[in-house]
Amino acid sequence: MLFGVMWYETDIVEGRTPMWSQIAERLRRAIEDGTFRPGQALPGEAELNRRFGVSRTTSRAALDFLEAEGLISRKSGRGSIVIEPRIERPLNRLSSFSEDMAVRGLKPSYRTRSLRLALATQSVATELKIVVNSPVLEIDRILLADESPMATSLTYLAPVAFERSGLPTITALDNGSLYGWLKEAAGVAxxxxxxxxxxxxxxxxxxxxxxxxxxxxxxxxxxxxxxSARQPVEYVVLHYRADRYSFQVGLARS
Known part of the structure; x- marks a missing residue:
C-alpha cells in the first residue's frame, strides 16, 4: 500500500502474495496509522468481499491472521474489534515499570493497596537470602498505563532497603517508581x-x-x-495481563 493511500482505495491483484495476505497487510497498516483505533471495528467479511471481489474464505483468512497476531478480537455479534497493542518487554534488561511505559509514550501510575512490615516466609527468605521470619517490607500495588491496569505486583524488600531510610509512604509509592524511591531515599541501586x-x-x-x-x-x-554487591534487595511476583504484555529475549546459537 502506498503512503497516504487508504486501505480501500486501490485494488488487490493475484500474484506471489496471497490475496488474503494483501488484505491483512492493508488492514494492519490502517491499524498502525490510526485509521482504526482500539475499540473500533474493522470492516466485516461481507464488506471486504464487496470491495476486493474476493470470496468469504479469503476475507475470513485475512481477519483470522490479524486475530492470531493479537491485533484484533473477533466475537460473534461484535465483529472484529481492534485491541490495545501489547507492551513488549525485553527479558535481558532490568527496568522499572515506569521506565518501560515512558519508552512507549504511556503515562505510568500506581495504586498501592497495602504497605506493611511482615515476617519473611520460607520462599521469600530463600529469594532474599535472609533468615526465615526476618522483617520484610511487603508492598501490594496495581500498575497502570494511561489509567488502564496492566499488572499487579506483590513486592518484598529486604531490611537493607529500609533500615536506614525508614518506610516509604503510600503517597510516595503512588506518585513514583519504587526503583526511584530505592535509589533516591534508601540509597540502594x-x-x-x-x-x-x-x-x-x-x-x-x-x-x-x-x-x-x-x-x-x-x-x-x-x-x-x-x-552492586549482589545482595538480594527485592523479590516481587507480578501478574501481567497476557492480552497486553509480551516478553522478548535475544537468542544466539553457539
Whole structure:
C-alpha cells in the first residue's frame, strides 16, 4: 500500500502474495496509522468481499491472521474489534515499570493497596537470602498505563532497603517508581537480577484488579533483584495481563 493511500482505495491483484495476505497487510497498516483505533471495528467479511471481489474464505483468512497476531478480537455479534497493542518487554534488561511505559509514550501510575512490615516466609527468605521470619517490607500495588491496569505486583524488600531510610509512604509509592524511591531515599541501586515467567489463569481477585473477565490468562513473573554487591534487595511476583504484555529475549546459537 502506498503512503497516504487508504486501505480501500486501490485494488488487490493475484500474484506471489496471497490475496488474503494483501488484505491483512492493508488492514494492519490502517491499524498502525490510526485509521482504526482500539475499540473500533474493522470492516466485516461481507464488506471486504464487496470491495476486493474476493470470496468469504479469503476475507475470513485475512481477519483470522490479524486475530492470531493479537491485533484484533473477533466475537460473534461484535465483529472484529481492534485491541490495545501489547507492551513488549525485553527479558535481558532490568527496568522499572515506569521506565518501560515512558519508552512507549504511556503515562505510568500506581495504586498501592497495602504497605506493611511482615515476617519473611520460607520462599521469600530463600529469594532474599535472609533468615526465615526476618522483617520484610511487603508492598501490594496495581500498575497502570494511561489509567488502564496492566499488572499487579506483590513486592518484598529486604531490611537493607529500609533500615536506614525508614518506610516509604503510600503517597510516595503512588506518585513514583519504587526503583526511584530505592535509589533516591534508601540509597540502594538495583544492578541486576533474575526472572522466571510462566503462564497461568487469573484468580477472581487478580481478574477483578486487572479488569478482566474470567477465565483470563495472565503472565506470572517471579523476579529477584540485587545491588552492586549482589545482595538480594527485592523479590516481587507480578501478574501481567497476557492480552497486553509480551516478553522478548535475544537468542544466539553457539
Amino acid at each position: 538495583l544492578t541486576g537480577g533474575h526472572e522466571r515467567v510462566e503462564g497461568s489463569i487469573a484468580d477472581a481477585t487478580t481478574a477483578k484488579s486487572l479488569g478482566l473477565k474470567q477465565p483470563a490468562a495472565v503472565l506470572v513473573c517471579h523476579r529477584t533483584s540485587w545491588n
